[in-house]
Amino acid sequence: MKYYIAAVASLKMLPLQHKIALFSTTVLMVAAIAWQPSKHTIHIPSFKKPAPIAVPVNITPSEVSEPDSEPMGASLDQNDPEFQAPKDEIERQLVQAHAETESKHRVASGETLGVIFSQYGLPISEMYRLIDANKSVQQLRVGQTLEWDVDSDGKLTSLSIIRSKKVTDTYTLGKKGYSYKEVVQKGVIKPVVLTGQVSGSFYNSARDAGLTPTQIGNVVKALQWKMNLGRDAQKGDSFGVVLDREFIDGKAVGKGKINAFYYKSQRRGHSIFIARGADDQFYDQGGRSLNRGFKRVPTLKSYRISSSFNPNRLHPITKRRSPHNGTDFAVPVGTTILAAGDGVVVKSRYHPLAGNYIVIKHGREYMTRYLHLSKRQVKVGDKVKMGQRIAKSGNTGRSTGPHLHFELIKNGRPVNAMKVPLPQAEPLRGSIRTQFMRNVKAYKKQLTAQMSS
Structure with a gap:
């Protein structure tokens, strides 16, 4: 005890700098002792690690999906009636006739065949089969129009590329794949007026008048915001259509393209006209769009x-x-x-x-x-x-x-809602509207002459 008291007394007598040095030395000694390996440490000799054993892992769809989307593989069945809108009589007739499987696209700047196929969900494999039939299918220009048909399974059955007023490339699916043909217009284009009267359903009456299912589908869609031709058509109503038909040696060939359609009900009349040379969409007689805008x-x-x-x-x-x-x-x-x-x-x-x-x-x-x-x-x-x-x-x-x-x-x-062209509700303007109004006047004259006779 007396040695401890003497040591403490001696420590107190040391200068401050000596006290600091002594304290630092003590700390370093304690740290050195702590860093020494324990005497109980077991040293294991090194050896080569064995190859890892492959263990099957069940990965759920959600583990490979974005953290804020549907799990992969949980997509909905598009044909499930749960998610379908009910169809009225005329829609059922059009679907049965496959009129609603025809689609059309006007080529915009920067678009390729692959981009267009992706926009409409058409199989890319079918695009390559078309290229095998004729490589020119890839050569698209702004303003050219593509028209195609698909069957009930979504398979492409035909494709037409309207290159100009006279030239159309056609691809038709057969047993051995797609066959290519360039169709050059050789005949004379003349206007034809078809008229009819509703006696049962509008669809059957229009077919009796000479319209194809595709043509009926076009006018039904064009008038969709003005009237429902499947529900509102009444017995005794009348209608007239102005078509452009091609004639070779005096005989009409092809389906013809609708330029104007007029429907007269018991209460009022509805008329629509195509804007040829603009966007090939239907407008009313004042050049106003029949479409509704989309977001x-x-x-x-x-x-x-x-x-x-x-x-x-x-x-x-x-x-x-x-x-x-x-x-x-x-x-x-x-x-x-x-x-x-x-x-x-x-x-x-x-x-x-x-x-x-x-x-x-x-x-x-x-x-x-x-x-x-x-x-x-x-x-x-x-x-x-x-x-x-x-x-x-x-x-x-x-x-x-x-x-x-x-x-x-x-x-x-x-x-693809982010890329597919959406209907626009803009009216015609400028020189396009001027030419459209001239055409409307001529179409009205043709319809009046035929329907009043």
């Missing part, structure tokens, strides 16, 4: 796309085709969802995969679907306007995170 993005502002439209998407694990027939927007729960266009709500309910969802029918040609909603604000039968609030986004059904799955259906088939 590409059904939200108040833009959001990140977490999963794009891809009908040919392959599952990264199974390597099987797992199409994504819509566009997924990574929106927070509760985001306001808008109607993409004017229409009627045909479905508003819950589904195990889709969650809360809404289907809107826009005329006869388009339909939109909104999936995984947290709240539905419209009910079946409601008429909505473009931009109207219809729901709140959510994370219901089979979903890997909060998002909106949005689909645009055209003629019963999903298309």
Whole structure:
């Protein structure tokens, strides 16, 4: 004890700098001792590691999907009646005749054949088969028009590329693949007027008058916002059509293209006219569009796309085709969802995969679907306007995170809403309108002369 007291006394007598040095030395000694390996440490001799053993791992679809989209492989069956709009009588007749499977596209700047096929969900494999038939199918110019038909399974059966007023390239599917033919117009184009009177259904009466299913489908769609020819047509109503027909050696060939259509009911008349040389769309007699506008993005502002439209998407694990027939927007729960266009709500309910969802029918040609909603604000039968609030986004059904799955259906088939040309509601202007009005005057004269005789 006395040595301890003496040591403490001696320590107190040391200068401050000596005390600091002594304290530092003590700390370093303690640290050195702590860093020494324990005497109980066991040293294992080194050896070569064995090759890893492959263990099968079950990866669920959601593990290979975006964190805010549908799980891979959980796509909806497009043919499920659950998600389809009900069809009226004339639509059933047109579908049965395959008139609604014809599509048309006007080539815009920068578009290639591959881009167009992707826009309409046409199989890329069919595009390569067309190229094998004739490589010129890839040579597209701005303003040229593509027309094609698909069968009930979505398989391309024919393709026409209207190169000019006189030249059309045609591709027709046969047993050995596609056959190519260049059709050069050699005949004389003359206007032809067909007239008829409704005695039963409009479809059957129009067929009796000489119109093809495709021509009937065209006028039904053009008038969709003015009247429903399947529901509103009455016995005794009359109609007239002005067609451009080609004549070779005095005989009419081909289907002919509709320039004007007039329908007279018991109460009033409706007339539509094509804008040749402009966009080949129908307008009323004043040059006003018969279309209704569409929104590409059904939200108040833009959001990140977490999963794009891809009908040919392959599952990264199974390597099987797992199409994504819509566009997924990574929106927070509760985001306001808008109607993409004017229409009627045909479905508003819950589904195990889709969650809360809404289907809107826009005329006869388009339909939109909104999936995984947290709240539905419209009910079946409601008429909505473009931009109207219809729901709140959510994370219901089979979903890997909060998002909106949005689909645009055209003629019963999903298309890429972010790229496909949408109907415009702009009127004709300038020199195009001037020429259109001259044509309207001539078409009216032809219809009046034929229908009054």
